[in-house]
Amino acid sequence: MADYAVVNPATGETIKEYxxxxxxxxxxxxxxxxxxHREWSRSTTVEERAALVARVGTIHSEQRERLxxxxxxxxxxxxxxxxxxxxxxxAIYEFYADNAASFLADEPIKLLEGDGSAFVRRxxxxxxxxxxxxxxxxxxxxxxxxxxxxxxxxxxLKHAPQCPESAAAMQEIFHEAGxxxxxxxxxxxxxxxxxxxxxxxxVQGVSLTGSERAGAAVAEIAGRNLxxxxxxxxxxxxxxxxxxxxxxxxxxxxxxxxxxxxxxACNAAKRFIVVDELYQPFLEKFTAAMxxxxxxxxxSHDATIGPLSSTTAGDRLQDQLKRALDQGATLxxxxxxxxxxxSTTVLxxxxxxxxxxxxxxxxxxxxxxxxxxxxEAVELANDTPYGLGSYVVTDDPDQALRVAxxxxxxxxxxxxxxLEGVELxxxxxxxxxxxxxxxxxxxxxxxxxxxxxxxx
Numbered sequence: 001m002a003d004y005a006v007v008n009p010a011t012g013e014t015i016k017e018y019x020x021x022x023x024x025x026x027x028x029x030x031x032x033x034x035x036x037h038r039e040w041s042r043s044t045t046v047e048e049r050a051a052l053v054a055r056v057g058t059i060h061s062e063q064r065e066r067l068x069x070x071x072x073x074x075x076x077x078x079x080x081x082x083x084x085x086x087x088x089x090x091a092i093y094e095f096y097a098d099n100a101a102s103f104l105a106d107e108p109i110k111l112l113e114g115d116g117s118a119f120v121r122r123x124x125x126x127x128x129x130x131x132x133x134x135x136x137x138x139x140x141x142x143x144x145x146x147x148x149x150x151x152x153x154x155x156x157l158k159h160a161p162q163c164p165e166s167a168a169a170m171q172e173i174f175h176e177a178g179x180x181x182x183x184x185x186x187x188x189x190x191x192x193x194x195x196x197x198x199x200x201x202x203v204q205g206v207s208l209t210g211s212e213r214a215g216a217a218v219a220e221i222a223g224r225n226l227x228x229x230x231x232x233x234x235x236x237x238x239x240x241x242x243x244x245x246x247x248x249x250x251x252x253x254x255x256x257x258x259x260x261x262x263x264x265a266c267n268a269a270k271r272f273i274v275v276d277e278l279y280q281p282f283l284e285k286f287t288a289a290m291x292x293x294x295x296x297x298x299x300s301h302d303a304t305i306g307p308l309s310s311t312t313a314g315d316r317l318q319d320q321l322k323r324a325l326d327q328g329a330t331l332x333x334x335x336x337x338x339x340x341x342x343s344t345t346v347l348x349x350x351x352x353x354x355x356x357x358x359x360x361x362x363x364x365x366x367x368x369x370x371x372x373x374x375x376e377a378v379e380l381a382n383d384t385p386y387g388l389g390s391y392v393v394t395d396d397p398d399q400a401l402r403v404a405x406x407x408x409x410x411x412x413x414x415x416x417x418x419l420e421g422v423e424l425x426x427x428x429x430x431x432x433x434x435x436x437x438x439x440x441x442x443x444x445x446x447x448x449x450x451x452x453x454x455x456x
Contacts, residue, residue, distance in 0.1 A: 004164040004188045009076040009307040009340045010298055018164040021188050026197065029185045033127045033154040034202040036182030041124050041152035050100040053150045055177035057093030060086055060138070063173070067138065070166045075134045075310075076340070077261060078296075078303035088422075089142035095422040096443065100150035103443040115456020122447040124152035125228075126204035129197055131218065133210045134160035134309055135264045141170055143426070144207050145184065147443035149174075155184045156203070158194055162310060194218075199225045205446045208232070209266075212385075212431055230435030230445050232266065232427055234360045235388030238381035239269035240403065241278055242374055242394040250393050251285045254366075257391055257417040259293060259344070262305040263364035264313070266432075267389035267411070267420075270361055272368045273377050279370040283332070287346045290366060291333045295341035307340035308363055314340045317363040321345065324356035334365075358385060374403060382408045388428035391417060410436075 002017035021029070041049075060067065068082035077085070096103075109118040128148055132140045137159065145155050159167035167186045174184040189197065198206055198221045205228040208218045215231040222229040239257055244250045257269035274282045298306030308314045318337055324347060325331055334345030345365040350356045356367065371377045381390060389411040394400050404412040410428035413419055420426065420438075427436040435445050 003190060004161045006074050006165050007162060007310065008073045009310050009313075012311070012339070015073060016165065018168075018188055020190055021193070023193065023196075026187060026189060026193055029156060029187055030127065030197065030200055030202050032182035033156055033185055036180050037124065037126050037152070037154045040180050040183060041154065044152070046101050046104050046150060046152070049152060050097045050150050052178045053093050053100070053146055054097035056146075056173055056179075057090040057097065059173045059177055060090040060093065063169075064090075067166070067169060070169060071137050071163070072298050072306075074137065074163050074166060076298050076307040078298045078300070078306045080301055080303070081261060082298075085136055085139050089138040092139070092142040092422045092438070093146045096146040096150050099440075100147070100443070103147075103440055104151065104447075109451070116454045118451065118453040121450050121452055122151070122444075123450060124148075125446055125448050126153060127202055128153050128155055128446055129194070129203055129206045130155060130157045131194065131206065131208040131210065131214070132157065132159050132163075134162050135261055135266075137163045137166040138170065140209050143437040143442060144209075145174075148446055149179065149183060151443065151447055153204075153446055154182060156197065157184065157186050158189050158197075159186070164188060191217075195221050198222055198227060203227065205229065207435075207437075207445075215433055228446065230427075230437070231433030232435070232437065233388075233431060233433040234386055235266045235268075235428060235432050236270045236358075236360045236384045236386045237267055237389045237391065237409070238384075238407075239272045239391040240377050240381055240393065240407075241272070241274045241282060242377060242392070242399060242403070243275070243396055244278070244393055245395055247278065247281060247285060251282065251289050253391075253393070253417045254282075254286055255289045255293070258290070258366050259305055259364055260418070262295075262308060262342075264309060264362050267426075269391050269417070270365075270367065271381075271384075272366055273371055273380050274368065275374075275377065276370060276372055279368075283346075283348070283368055286366070286368065287333050290344040290346055290364075293344050293364075295338075295343065295364075305344070305364055308342055309340075311340060313362065314342060317342060317361065317365065320356065320359055320361055321347075321365060324350065324354060327354045327356070329354065329356055332368075352383070360386065374399065378403060378406045382406075385431040386428070387430035388432035389413065 004018040171186040296303035330349035
């Protein structure tokens with residue numbers, strides 16, 4: 001099978017294969033992106049580029065049904081969630097179109113001594129490489145390409161090998177919107193070719209969303225070549241239940257936080273940490289609610305979860321679950337697999353020293369932990385290599401902020417799930433990566449913050 005292919009995870013059918021780019025064509029693509037930055041980016045205003053970004057968002061909305069259907073067959077996302085992803089992506093482009101000018105406005109600096117003035121002027125840096133994952137094929141591209149094209153950077157985009165159709169569709173959209181061909185170029189490249197792209201002196205930065213292993217490899221190459229890199233990697237986000245006067249609502253939030261995208265989200269809640277007095281009733285209600293959700297055909301508008309994204313993903317999750325049980329974890333419910341469809345699963349009894357205690361489970365598997373109090377909850381929440389997102393449920397406002405301050409993560413959501421927004425920065429700490437996307441911070445990663453000092 002080709003490196004890039006659409007393989008429907010619900011059926012196993014290989015729908016279409018795509019050829020990998022040749023080394024010669026890849027070098028030529030870098031050259032086009034480089035020349036486009038030198039010419040088009042420097043001859044257009046931020047307002048002109050923002051208008052094109054706005055058009056990209058509009059086309060996403062106009063083609064939402066087609067775009068949604070593509071990723072259902074590429075990676076098995078339930079159709080309603082696929083359509084929601086297209087809508088959110090359109091909103092990201094609209095946000096950056098509306099705010100690019102203010103994000104790039106000159107920033108005055110108050111002088112401590114001397115006459116005259118000084119300010120910081122933000123400008124593009126050049127060609128950027130984006131390396132994107134399969135789990136949110138449009139959204140991940142939007143939060144990288146939207147701000148950077150408005151800034152004037154040009155984009156080489158390497159998508160996941162199982163998402164070639166959506167990758168091609170996005171390139172068509174950018175060109176239809178009016179961007180020159182060299183401003184956004186989709187490349188079906190191998191990992192070895194990507195290493196050469198990062199090293200190429202015409203490329204100025206790299207943004208990767210993906211696994212910890214991929215992030216480490218890319219960061220190593222980027223470091224050797226002195227390239228700026230933004231990494232959004234894995235997560236094992238805690239859902240900390242400390243107090244509630246509505247346990248049913250807390251359970252509903254917990255299930256939603258775990259099962260978005262069939263549990264295949266970096267910032268999904270994966271470890272449910274519950275204080276002693278709420279543990280047993282939470283576990284009973286949570287298990288019942290989890291197991292009530294059954295895998296369904298992702299083309300069905302009623303589907304909450306579909307198949308895992310691939311046979312490889314299913315094998316990996318099955319291996320993780322087997323090792324967890326072999327090492328002493330308790331299977332409360334679930335654990336069944338039919339093809340790439342994996343039943344909702346609840347585990348308890350996971351302890352330090354087990355593989356599962358440190359690993360990220362990418363699928364509909366939840367770990368539930370019992371703790372005595374707030375301090376133990378925070379200690380457990382932070383005892384992970386990751387630090388992407390987190391969720392805190394409590395009816396004590398002071399406790400909410402106190403715990404939020406103590407959690408080692410890039411994001412904390414208090415008494416709510418699913419409240420990500422285009423204006424809210426997204427990113428993590430520790431082995432979840434570094435840098436931010438979305439919001440004002442997402443438009444400030446790949447810019448030259450040039451200081452200009454004018455004498456009196």
